[in-house]
Amino acid sequence: MTDTPLFQYTLRLADTALVLGHRLSEWVGHSPVIEEDLAFGNMGLDLIGQARSLYSHAGEIEGKGRDEDALAYLRDAPDYRNILLVEQPNGNFAATMVRQFLYAAFAHPYFEALAHSKDKTLAAIAAKAVKEMAYHLRHSAEWTIRLGDGTDESHRRAQDALDELWPYTAEMFETDQVERALIEAGVAVDPSAVRATWDKTLDHVLSEATLVRPRDGYMQSGGRIGRHSEHLGHILSELQFVQRAYPGASW
Amino acid sequence: MNGAATIATDPALRERAWAAAASVCDPEIPVLSIADLGVLRDVRIENGVVEAVITPTYSGCPAMNMIALEIEVALENAGFARPKVTTVLSPAWTTDWMTEAGKTKLREYGIAPPAAKAGRRALFGEEQVACPHCGSTETARISEFGSTACKALWRCKACAEPFDYFKCI
Numbered sequence: 119m120t121d122t123p124l125f126q127y128t129l130r131l132a133d134t135a136l137v138l139g140h141r142l143s144e145w146v147g148h149s150p151v152i153e154e155d156l157a158f159g160n161m162g163l164d165l166i167g168q169a170r171s172l173y174s175h176a177g178e179i180e181g182k183g184r185d186e187d188a189l190a191y192l193r194d195a196p197d198y199r200n201i202l203l204v205e206q207p208n209g210n211f212a213a214t215m216v217r218q219f220l221y222a223a224f225a226h227p228y229f230e231a232l233a234h235s236k237d238k239t240l241a242a243i244a245a246k247a248v249k250e251m252a253y254h255l256r257h258s259a260e261w262t263i264r265l266g267d268g269t270d271e272s273h274r275r276a277q278d279a280l281d282e283l284w285p286y287t288a289e290m291f292e293t294d295q296v297e298r299a300l301i302e303a304g305v306a307v308d309p310s311a312v313r314a315t316w317d318k319t320l321d322h323v324l325s326e327a328t329l330v331r332p333r334d335g336y337m338q339s340g341g342r343i344g345r346h347s348e349h350l351g352h353i354l355s356e357l358q359f360v361q362r363a364y365p366g367a368s369w
Numbered sequence: 370m371n372g373a374a375t376i377a378t379d380p381a382l383r384e385r386a387w388a389a390a391a392s393v394c395d396p397e398i399p400v401l402s403i404a405d406l407g408v409l410r411d412v413r414i415e416n417g418v419v420e421a422v423i424t425p426t427y428s429g430c431p432a433m434n435m436i437a438l439e440i441e442v443a444l445e446n447a448g449f450a451r452p453k454v455t456t457v458l459s460p461a462w463t464t465d466w467m468t469e470a471g472k473t474k475l476r477e478y479g480i481a482p483p484a485a486k487a488g489r490r491a492l493f494g495e496e497q498v499a500c501p502h503c504g505s506t507e508t509a510r511i512s513e514f515g516s517t518a519c520k521a522l523w524r525c526k527a528c529a530e531p532f533d534y535f536k537c538i
Contacts, residue, residue, distance in 0.1 A: 160514040164429050167428030167429025246425075246462070
């Protein structure tokens with residue numbers, strides 16, 4: 119594997135988009151109302167679309183002939199580079215919505231910045247994604263407010279979700295050896311630069327939602343270097359089943 | 370025959386290729402052509418080969434494969450052998466590219482066309498959307514996401530009809 123930092127970086131973005139997109143697709147047919155079923159399907163589609171473009175780009179960077187399908191279907195969990203937040207179980211409706219909000223509030227300003235990347239393909243993918251993430255942010259923020267400022271039960275579930283997911287939020291803002299040189303070169307985004315925007319969005323929405331922002335305690339990390347929770351393997355067993363059972367199958 | 374150079378500079382031929390590609394309709398919204406939508410970005414002829422350039426509305430738009438296939442068929446039928454279809458992501462598609470004719474067709478079809486300029490839209494701002502059936506602006510959003518990635522679900526409080534709204538991006 120031509121393991122360049124740019125390949126790793128692009129893979130991280132792609133895996134995060136794919137895993138979250140797959141998580142959202144799990145709701146299709148199970149949502150509490152049909153409008154939200156459509157919403158999850160649509161948001162999942164956006165994310166999987168972003169992942170496809172990113173995988174194609176990663177495959178070209180690597181230059182070993184791997185296409186989007188090879189990268190998505192033929193790597194095992196330790197080779198996946200997504201952040202841990204997006205592989206967390208869907209839980210109840212509030213848990214999925216709060217997870218979507220935490221990610222979208224980050225991804226929107228992040229892609230806005232990445233749209234100015236020196237890597238023209240990453241910039242183009244980001245310029246499309248930012249428009250999509252604006253809708254994800256608006257939708258998930260509205261639901262976070264509605265649930266938090268709703269009934270006692272919906273408030274409790276939203277607050278529980280926020281408390282449980284909070285330890286996974288710090289990973290979004292981490293940088294490491296892989297990214298530092300790319301940030302210097304104007305290719306990757308320095309996530310600390312979007313932290314203030316994320317904080318502001320959270321403070322605004324959480325206060326409207328009457329939810330309490332958890333304190334930073336022990337924060338989880340490791341997804342971006344391939345150390346995952348047990349959930350990812352289960353996701354991949356479903357996502358990759360057809361390609362594993364019938365290698366090379368296509369239609 | 371004078372070869373590729375002549376063909377490449379023949380505007381009538383290019384126009385014919387454009388018209389053929391532009392005749393392809395969006396499979397989800399059959400009243401709109403891909404030219405109305407702004408999905409068809411360019412049609413060029415180089416060395417006798419026609420290349421149509423398209424851009425997706427949304428990253429995950431599942432209609433893109435179908436559209437690419439239909440462009441190839443339309444160009445072949447118009448006499449252009451082995452046409453190429455290329456997908457570009459940049460500049461990112463915006464509803465501002467939709468033609469006025471396209472917006473009128475959408476409205477007549479029962480879909481509210483994108484209202485405002487997409488740029489600098491306040492994230493938490495409210496949009497005002499006119500009902501495509503009765504024209505009333507007494508409307509409310511049911512859901513941010515509709516039957517396809519590019520549409521939202523609205524309803525009209527005046528005529529009580531639900532409708533799709535082609536959302537701005």
